Amino acid sequence: MNSLNRRSLLLAGLGVASVGTLAACSGGSSNTPTLLSPSGSAVARAEKKRRATGTERKVTLTAAPVTLDLGGVKARTWAYGGQAPGKEIRISAGDTLVAELSNQLPDRTPTSVHWHGLALRSDMDGVPMVTQRDIRAGSTFTYRFIAADPGTHWFHPHSGLQLDRGLYAPLIVEDPKEPLSYDDEWVIVLDDWLDGVTGTPDEALAELRQGMADHGSAGTGSTPGHDMSGHGMGDTDMDGMSASPSASSSGDGDDMSMRFMLMGATSDLLGGDAGDVKYPYHLINGKVPADPDVYTGKPGRRVRMRFINAGGDTAYRVALGGHRMTVTHTDGYPVEHRQTDALLIGMGERYDVLVTLGDGVFPLVALAEGKDATGLALVRTGSGSAPSATVRPKELNGTVTTASALKAAEDVRLPSRKADVVHRVELTGGMEKYDWAVNGRRFDMANPDAAPFLVEEGQRVRLDFVNTTEMWHPMHLHGHTFQLGGSGARKDTTIVLPKKTVSVVFDADNPGQWMLHCHNVYHGEVGMMALVAYRA
Numbered sequence: 001m002n003s004l005n006r007r008s009l010l011l012a013g014l015g016v017a018s019v020g021t022l023a024a025c026s027g028g029s030s031n032t033p034t035l036l037s038p039s040g041s042a043v044a045r046a047e048k049k050r051r052a053t054g055t056e057r058k059v060t061l062t063a064a065p066v067t068l069d070l071g072g073v074k075a076r077t078w079a080y081g082g083q084a085p086g087k088e089i090r091i092s093a094g095d096t097l098v099a100e101l102s103n104q105l106p107d108r109t110p111t112s113v114h115w116h117g118l119a120l121r122s123d124m125d126g127v128p129m130v131t132q133r134d135i136r137a138g139s140t141f142t143y144r145f146i147a148a149d150p151g152t153h154w155f156h157p158h159s160g161l162q163l164d165r166g167l168y169a170p171l172i173v174e175d176p177k178e179p180l181s182y183d184d185e186w187v188i189v190l191d192d193w194l195d196g197v198t199g200t201p202d203e204a205l206a207e208l209r210q211g212m213a214d215h216g217s218a219g220t221g222s223t224p225g226h227d228m229s230g231h232g233m234g235d236t237d238m239d240g241m242s243a244s245p246s247a248s249s250s251g252d253g254d255d256m257s258m259r260f261m262l263m264g265a266t267s268d269l270l271g272g273d274a275g276d277v278k279y280p281y282h283l284i285n286g287k288v289p290a291d292p293d294v295y296t297g298k299p300g301r302r303v304r305m306r307f308i309n310a311g312g313d314t315a316y317r318v319a320l321g322g323h324r325m326t327v328t329h330t331d332g333y334p335v336e337h338r339q340t341d342a343l344l345i346g347m348g349e350r351y352d353v354l355v356t357l358g359d360g361v362f363p364l365v366a367l368a369e370g371k372d373a374t375g376l377a378l379v380r381t382g383s384g385s386a387p388s389a390t391v392r393p394k395e396l397n398g399t400v401t402t403a404s405a406l407k408a409a410e411d412v413r414l415p416s417r418k419a420d421v422v423h424r425v426e427l428t429g430g431m432e433k434y435d436w437a438v439n440g441r442r443f444d445m446a447n448p449d450a451a452p453f454l455v456e457e458g459q460r461v462r463l464d465f466v467n468t469t470e471m472w473h474p475m476h477l478h479g480h481t482f483q484l485g486g487s488g489a490r491k492d493t494t495i496v497l498p499k500k501t502v503s504v505v506f507d508a509d510n511p512g513q514w515m516l517h518c519h520n521v522y523h524g525e526v527g528m529m530a531l532v533a534y535r536a
Contacts (some may be wrong), residue, residue: 034536035449038122038131042511047121050148053094063111063167064104071291075196078105079166084286085189086169093150093173099143103135110134110159117153117332117492120145122512125478127158130448130513150175151332152306152350161201163521164312182354183301190366192279192314204260204277205522212431267370269344270315271497273471274370276522277313282368282375289376289389299359299381306352309345312521316366317400318343321393325353327401333481333490334409341398346474348493348519360384363391406489414483419462423453427467434526442527452533455508462505465496472497478514482506493519
């Protein structure tokens, strides 16, 4: 029986699926194990244990072609409900989300929806060939699950490169016992954009797959030190703001024959090479800097800002001119509060901050880290003229907080416990051959359970992300949150710098089959993915 048919049987709910070689597993057995089905009885039992309110929130999502106005820039793309970001879904913790997706994409293109950051039932996780069948063009599929844990989350396809089009939207799960005190909220979605402007993500990947053998090599920068302030931002003027030459340039020394491959983008914060792809625009809430999104408020009001990086290949350094931010959450989980001037946010990561607004007009700037380009939004609380579209507030040069500096709030910190199983997750590959992989094995979606990382329900699991490459990788685990080290932040996505190791721990409390992958959409698509699977 071929792997496709075997996986189809699994998805039909016939109990367990056999797997073959375990080369990617540490401590693997020579015997062929059986895996829990994503739709098996253990998954149903786990769902029944979740805190549920009994309230259902029904939504309809339509994935379809659309021409978007990004702010004077027209882009033919795909989006949910004719807008990007898509319409926010907001529910309370414990509510059941019932989301019907209608696939109206062209050219018989299948799709899916992954609910990024949620510990939900495995068969609703939205990964074709792992947890469900493709949603064929012209058909519908209904996702139904309890959203038990509050936090700032989002959703997007887990099908090819569709994330790097306009198919994404915020998912906010509110805490009915919210401990924070604030007056208002602002959800801020960051994105790097090329679709319908310079080409398509598929065309970009086709160029990247050719590798760098014929194009030379990108600079790798220097290893970051301990000082997190001041990273090549240049000088600021007396008002603490400077103007960049271009808000949409993308690195130095680019070969004009390359439409998409980015050369020479480096960042100390990211340990060297900052990205693979040229993007003509960087958006905040779907708008280019020339026509920015505007938040209107009042001086003295305390605002909770929820940041989501929906980008495909770009980390953003984010700051609000004239203000400091208090970090309260990352990836939906509370942290010990920490004041900062700026945040570094990798693809897939989310951060919540509190800001007390001043009086005037202030730029919220998302610097495309290492790419010499920016996204812009405005905060308006009083009179004043809008700053230049290329403004760079001095806060970008101040204290820059990353997840490694944060500690989990005491009430969500994992209790100390020895790991029952340790898996080495070696990140391999490079730009020369564009052969990104995990443990030297490029993931095969036609045979997804060929070499899983095995866990058992109830185990404490440690993952050692060992980055052997010359580039940083934002590693994302589905269906769980892990803790950075012994008392670090609880997250589902973490930056792993080049030639560095990051160890995380999680409790195996959500049975099923779960993807573990780089959230650089191009790295993941060519193979930097793996399966974390529960033994039956």
